[in-house]
Amino acid sequence: MRAHEAGALHAEGYGGPPHWLPTPGDVNELMPQLWPQTVTRDEQGRLTVGGLDVVSIAREFGTAAYVVDEEDFRARARAFRDEFAEPFADLGGVDVYYAGKAFLCTEVARWVADEGLCLDVCSGGELAVAQRAGFPAKRIGLHGNNKSLAEIRQALEYGVGRIVVDSFEEIERVAAVASAMGVRAPVMVRVTVGVEAHTHEFIATAHEDQKFGFSLAGGRAAEAIARILEHAEALDLLGLHSHIGSQIFDTSGFEVSARRLIGLHADVARIHGVHMPELDLGGGYGIAYTSEHTPLRPRELGEQMADLVARELKSVGDGSGDTPAPKISIEPGRAIAGPSTFTLYEVGTVKDVGLGGGLTRTYVSVDGGMSDNIRTALYDADYSCTLASRRSGAGPRLARVVGKHCESGDIVVMDEYLPDDIAAGDLVAVPGTGAYCRSMASQYNHTPRPPVLAVRDGRARVIVRRETVEDLLALDVG
Ligand SMILES: Cc1ncc(COP(=O)(O)O)c(C=O)c1O
Numbered sequence: 001m002r003a004h005e006a007g008a009l010h011a012e013g014y015g016g017p018p019h020w021l022p023t024p025g026d027v028n029e030l031m032p033q034l035w036p037q038t039v040t041r042d043e044q045g046r047l048t049v050g051g052l053d054v055v056s057i058a059r060e061f062g063t064a065a066y067v068v069d070e071e072d073f074r075a076r077a078r079a080f081r082d083e084f085a086e087p088f089a090d091l092g093g094v095d096v097y098y099a100g101k102a103f104l105c106t107e108v109a110r111w112v113a114d115e116g117l118c119l120d121v122c123s124g125g126e127l128a129v130a131q132r133a134g135f136p137a138k139r140i141g142l143h144g145n146n147k148s149l150a151e152i153r154q155a156l157e158y159g160v161g162r163i164v165v166d167s168f169e170e171i172e173r174v175a176a177v178a179s180a181m182g183v184r185a186p187v188m189v190r191v192t193v194g195v196e197a198h199t200h201e202f203i204a205t206a207h208e209d210q211k212f213g214f215s216l217a218g219g220r221a222a223e224a225i226a227r228i229l230e231h232a233e234a235l236d237l238l239g240l241h242s243h244i245g246s247q248i249f250d251t252s253g254f255e256v257s258a259r260r261l262i263g264l265h266a267d268v269a270r271i272h273g274v275h276m277p278e279l280d281l282g283g284g285y286g287i288a289y290t291s292e293h294t295p296l297r298p299r300e301l302g303e304q305m306a307d308l309v310a311r312e313l314k315s316v317g318d319g320s321g322d323t324p325a326p327k328i329s330i331e332p333g334r335a336i337a338g339p340s341t342f343t344l345y346e347v348g349t350v351k352d353v354g355l356g357g358g359l360t361r362t363y364v365s366v367d368g369g370m371s372d373n374i375r376t377a378l379y380d381a382d383y384s385c386t387l388a389s390r391r392s393g394a395g396p397r398l399a400r401v402v403g404k405h406c407e408s409g410d411i412v413v414m415d416e417y418l419p420d421d422i423a424a425g426d427l428v429a430v431p432g433t434g435a436y437c438r439s440m441a442s443q444y445n446h447t448p449r450p451p452v453l454a455v456r457d458g459r460a461r462v463i464v465r466r467e468t469v470e471d472l473l474a475l476d477v478g
């Protein structure tokens, strides 16, 4: 007997308690909220994106591959620029910094620049990509909890618009580099606001016991501001910053964070007579990886965020009379890049494994895995997938999609219904892999990292090329 019931398998204790159980519906159906906007099936049942079918893409570029719907990425960037921003009109607008850590390459930096967004980078490497793209320096913010002197110098030489300082040592370092260069560094202070974001522990960033920022409750944030003001000849204090975590679905955490940041912002005006011109609420907006996720749209998010910011500003009297309200900025990464991309794999083996008690689990192995998507192993993240190269008339079979690595935790999709006739040579597509997949990819087992292909108007082009074994051997100087 084969178990088709996800619940039955988990009830037997295999695979641990599930977060999300797929339902055995039509295996050919695509849930629109999970896929880039141009994705559909053609009359032959093949998935198409940007007018191009995935069988042709796989034939030309091979698998595994990340496939980006360029128009989808740009549309999401524009939605933050326009729809999210509109409710902020009375507050002087909002600056949207795309968080490059989600995914960055030269072409994507160009898209972000073209669409008029700003860019958040968090390393010298990400900054180098922005520089290569000619990204306008003033629209770049540099993050990082341990920036090197070289990275600080690189940022100041390029003339970035803000450096978000994260420690007392760093305040001294930025001041020293700026003084030596004869410039004044624009800085923001990363504040730990003490919010427990409702997300996975590893991606929450504003509770007290973690490495980022200056604690508000402990008085360190206030101390950091005082020290920056002592370095007024080298440091230009722009404002406060907070990022509470990632894959967050409601704005309650942002409300607490805005209240605390704006309270501190007002204290600085009262105590030091300094009206900081900016205030950044970070990123973290969640996306749909499976049918259980229901993210807010940028317009709804913007309305809620503008509302809570206006309320908090009003309560401290900012934005009225002679106290100018700070310009708000945000830093979405996942919400722009994540849904724009799917990973295309080829099935290699299909194996039924007996679990006892009459239960079997089907393992579908693909030509990638934890090296191109570490999120399932790292965060217990849920993904879904579909048979992409054809339509199938077969019934649903519960499957676990796994990679090719030497690790039993090498799981891409924990549970999904694929057609019962799934077989070697079929293509499978996993949506929602545009953020934190290529950017966190490894070469585990000396596996070359897949390419990133941008598709638009019926044409695919390589924007990050596939690594080769020769690339890996070239690093090994023997
Ligand atoms: C400082 C900062 N800003 C922005 C982001 C982007 O977060 P997300 O991709 O969840 O929007 C991160 C990552 O979590 C971050 O650390």
Ligand SMILES: N[C@@H](CCCC[NH3+])C(=O)O
Binding pocket: 101, 203, 205, 246, 247, 375, 379, 435, 436
């Ligand atoms: N890398 C994480 C997000 C946190 C990264 C930025 N602080 C993820 O894949 O969900």
